Amino acid sequence: EPEVTQTPSHQVTQMGQEVILRCVPISNHLYFYWYRQILGQKVEFLVSFYNNEISEKSEIFDDQFSVERPDGSNFTLKIRSTKLEDSAMYFCASRGQGGSSSDTQYFGPGTRLTVL
C-alpha cells in the first residue's frame, strides 16, 4: 500500500541553524501539506502546496519557513533559523485529485525536531 515517507525521523539542531525536513508523498498525489504538532498539543496546519506553488499558509508559516518540490518525488520544508519554539513533530501529508475520495489527506510518520 502506498504511503508517505519522511526523513529524518529525528533531527536535533542548535538554535539559529537551518534545517531541511524531507518528505516523499504518495506517487500519484498532487497536493502536499506540512503540519506540526507541539508535544501535548493539537496538530496545526502550516502550508499547502499545489502545482509548484503555495496555495495556502497559516500565520505560523512566516519568512523563516519555505517549501520546495525540488524534483518529481520529494517535498521539503526548510526552517532558516530555528528557534526553541520550533521544537515539534512535523508531519507531511498528501492527497490525490478527482472524486470525493481524493479529499483525504494521508500523513507520514513525522520528523521530530528538537532545537537546543
Added chain:
Amino acid sequence: EDQVTQSPEALRLQEGESSSLNCSYTVSGLRGLFWYRQDPGKGPEFLFTLYSAGEEKEKERLKATLTKKESFLHITAPKPEDSATYLCAVQAAGGGNKLTFGTGTQLKVEL
C-alpha cells in the same frame, strides 16, 4: 475561524465495554469531517471521511456518524489494540484544503 472540540480528553474502557467519542465543530460551511487514529510518536492514520448530516461509516469495531454540529465515533466491544488517540478534523468548503484538528481523545482499553 473554524473550531473543533473533542470530548472526553481521555477515556479508559474495559475490553468489550462500548462507548462513544464526541467531536463538536463550528465551520463556515463543511466540506468534510475526518477521523484519524494516532499512536504515540506516529503520524495520524486515516479512518473515515463524512460529508453530510446523517451519513455513517463503519470499519470493524468503529462507526462514525455526523450531524450538523457534531460527529460521534462509536467503539463497539473495544480491544486493547484500539488504544490510541482519536483525532477529529474539519475541512471548510470554499477555502483551501487545510484540516483543522481537535486536541483528540486519548483512549485506553484494558483487559
